[in-house]
Amino acid sequence: MTKAVVKLSHIYKQYGDNHALRDVSFDLQPGEFVALVGMSGGGKSTLLRLIAQLEQPTAGTIEYADANLVTRVMFQDGRLLPWMTTLNNVSFAAHDAKVQARAKKTLTAVGLAGFEETYPTELSGGQKQRLALARALMADPELLLLDEPLGALDALTRRNMQSFITKICDASHLTTLLITHDVDEAARMANRVIVVKNGRAVFETPGAKGESPERVARVADEVLKVILAPDDQAKEGERLG
Numbered sequence: 340m341t342k343a344v345v346k347l348s349h350i351y352k353q354y355g356d357n358h359a360l361r362d363v364s365f366d367l368q369p370g371e372f373v374a375l376v377g378m379s380g381g382g383k384s385t386l387l388r389l390i391a392q393l394e395q396p397t398a399g400t401i402e403y404a405d406a407n408l409v410t411r412v413m414f415q416d417g418r419l420l421p422w423m424t425t426l427n428n429v430s431f432a433a434h435d436a437k438v439q440a441r442a443k444k445t446l447t448a449v450g451l452a453g454f455e456e457t458y459p460t461e462l463s464g465g466q467k468q469r470l471a472l473a474r475a476l477m478a479d480p481e482l483l484l485l486d487e488p489l490g491a492l493d494a495l496t497r498r499n500m501q502s503f504i505t506k507i508c509d510a511s512h513l514t515t516l517l518i519t520h521d522v523d524e525a526a527r528m529a530n531r532v533i534v535v536k537n538g539r540a541v542f543e544t545p546g547a548k549g550e551s552p553e554r555v556a557r558v559a560d561e562v563l564k565v566i567l568a569p570d571d572q573a574k575e576g577e578r579l580g
């Protein structure tokens with residue numbers, strides 16, 4: 340087996356008395372697209388922040404394939420800078436000709452050629468997400484973390500962006516972790532789907548990336564059942580209570 344890009348072992352995260360994560364272990368293999376799904380408050384974003392090293396776990400270890408692993412996060416709001424043009428949002432207003440050229444190339448890759456001088460407020464929802472993706476790709480990351488990036492889009496644009504992101508990630512063999520509430524999106528985009536529930540990774544199944552709509556629907560159904568199943572811990576609590 341190849342070396343994991345990132346490997347989480349027995350991760351716990353506590354915020355005061357709140358056990359946000361309890362004994363979570365999984366890894367991401369090179370080029371793999373993994374989706375984390377689950378109800379709100381289950382611990383998905385906390386996992387992403389820990390992997391991005393924005394926070395430290397209370398216990399457990401996170402190992403990276405490379406100490407200098409380039410990781411980028413794309414958030415739902417895109418974190419765009421409204422006072423800067425599209426090009427400057429990607430180049431971070433660098434004057435260096437090489438950076439400018441790379442920024443233009445990255446904008447072309449996400450389908451925003453010709454929008455260099457446009458401001459984010461003048462872009463559609465889908466275009467804004469393309470710009471946010473371009474900002475993340477500008478650093479040529481080895482690990483891309485997507486925190487519910489398509490949540491604010493209408494259904495059609497969302498579907499369109501799903502295939503677009505899949506294509507971009509495949510083309511650059513990017514290792515990707517997607518957080519989403521949408522089980523269909525997870526099944527459609529991922530090689531592997533992990534259900535996070537009450538701070539635990541409770542279920543894992545192969546995704547249906549590149550497979551038939553029927554297979555996508557089957558995986559989504561299976562995942563949804565796990566998410567909606569009564570929680571064992573809650574049942575335990577009821578019995579004891």
Ligand SMILES: Nc1ncnc2c1ncn2[C@@H]1O[C@H](COP(=O)(O)OP(=O)(O)OP(=O)(O)O)[C@@H](O)[C@H]1O
Binds near residue numbers: 354358380385386
């Ligand atoms: N900075 C923080 N301080 C205190 N508690 C936090 C903090 N961040 C997250 N939590 C708690 O940790 C738990 C997991 O939250 P997290 O945001 O990871 O869930 P999530 O699955 O990503 O939810 P959502 O889908 O709504 O984003 C929740 O109970 C939340 O209240």
